[in-house]
Amino acid sequence: MESKEDIIDIPKWMRLDNAATIYPYTITKKYAATFRLSITLNEKIDVIILKKALKKVLKRIPSFSYRIRKGLFWYYLSYLEGAPDILEDIRNPMCNSHFKDNKHFMFKVRYHGSRIAIEIFHSLTDGMGAITFLLTLTSEYLKLKYKINIPNNSFILNTKEKPKKEEFEDSFKKVARNRGKLEKEKPAYHVSGIQEEGHIVNIITGKIPIDNLKSVSKKYNCTITEFLAAIMILSIQEIQEKEKSKRRRNKPIKLSIPVNLRPFYNSKTLRNFSSYVNVGIDSQYGHYSLEEIIIQVKNQMGMMITEKKLNAKLTGNVKIENNKLIGIIPAFIKKYILSIGEKMMGDRYCSSNLSNLGNISLPNEMVPYLLDMNVMVGRSKGKPNSAACIGYNNNLYISFSRKIKEPITEKLFFTKLVEMNIPVEIESNQGR
């Protein structure tokens, strides 16, 4: 039973959460920090029903009905009535960052055959908020279409309930303490290649059986995320070792791995509440074997993914946002300062990234209708490629999105898995 204190009157405007603050300042004609989640059903999508479902879900999750606006000092979120149009899917998802074309909504709902996909600008939410939105939308669609009863869980919200206060909270500010620390890092190695045009993103998705991954990870005494991260680092190391320049050969290889902060603080927010850790190897000390990389990744993740370390990092970021001197700089000047800051600090310190949304378990009533799920990250500003994965129905779907022509990292990554007797099924957006 929900109490009145839990229910929220939808605010007309709100401040961006701490993690979301940077993203509006980094938008360019060719780039916006966007990611995409999709599910494939067992039959073609009915757009009219999907539209009805979307309207219902937006009433339950109104934190998605906001547009970004520029204030005198900071960007902020302003409430939008209505719902965005359902769009047909495209070959180059996440490349058009102009919200005006989408009635100012910061997320797009697309369909293609039996697939529903949502593209989300990171200022709105993170992977966990997005998966909750997509699965609630899918369950509502199935309820409307097949008149079935689907029980709610942490990812599927009850659309008959009212939105809750805790879903709107900026958890960063709530949990930040007095002392924060932002670690200094070395610039990381980036795989080079021929850049694609600004509106092109090359996507390669691999479908891997989780059982096979589990047994290999068990052999190496690590988790699936650690194993995948190690294979990715190993692949990048192979490319780096062929570099002619000594300076490039000696740069560290680091992967940025997002960490969901909700379990640490029991947060139920549907806005951003994740951090990241950069893990990797220092190539100047020689060649690392897979076992050595796994030890490095495992130990570094163990060291960094602790409540204290993560809190120190988030507190450091909150302190920067709360700094009055930074606050009084007008937004149009801040845009230049923060975009330079992002260039100096963001993608420069990691070779690539690997987001793992984990294994999604759904109610039994829903499983027969859902064939697969996918997650991918949009074109990076500095990094040549990014990877994201999600588990569903004993399969792991890992998608690489890259802005260079050569699929060099992906090729090494997937062939290494095949060499370990892990079957991989590949799909891409490159067409015939």
Place this chain on the structure above:
Amino acid sequence: MSYCVNCGVKLSKSEHKCPLCGTIVVNPNIDINNIEEAYPDRIEIHNPKINWKYLFNLFNMFLIVFGLTTVLCDLFIIGKITWSLYVLASTAYVGIVLFFMFLKNKYISLIIWLLSTELFIFLIAYLNNGMSWFLYLVMPFLFIFGIFCLIILWIIKRKNKNLIRILSFVLFFCALSIIVIEILIDLYNFKTIDLYWSIFVTLPILLISIVFIVISCNKKMLEEIKQRIFI
């Protein structure tokens, strides 16, 4: 279901070549034309729509208001039109040039720009008793410059674009224009033609122009240069 013989990965039905290595997959049991692709063909490119006509009208309105205000100020303060005529002529000139700048036919835009510039400078010369410098120097200079621009435009607009050849023609006409300019200056100052400085400028330009023409005619050399200087 097919496998890539090179990478060993299983390929989704919609893939007819391996996205990792480009190896073509031939599976006689699968008719790829009946299989839906993983992503549709449509590519979304953002084309911002700017209402240029509205912007120009707004700017012209601003120019008209600006020009009329100066005329009124002049009339109220001095009692007749004096300095405001310069402002009025300048705003009219900017307005006309901007209005015709985005015509589809660039030759007409260029001719209108040339004529309006001549007219604008003529007005300044007339108001300052400078008809001699206008008739013997500025008018022919502008005329030569206009012809030069028209020829370059014609070369650029040709279908077979060869950048090095275009550059050689541009340099060639530059050299010719410099000689004509010295002739005009000599005639204006000394009433005789005695070519001197233009030769020093023209000769190296002509030489470079000839080198470019030779390179542009030699396809092999052109390809070699492209290979070495691509960005």
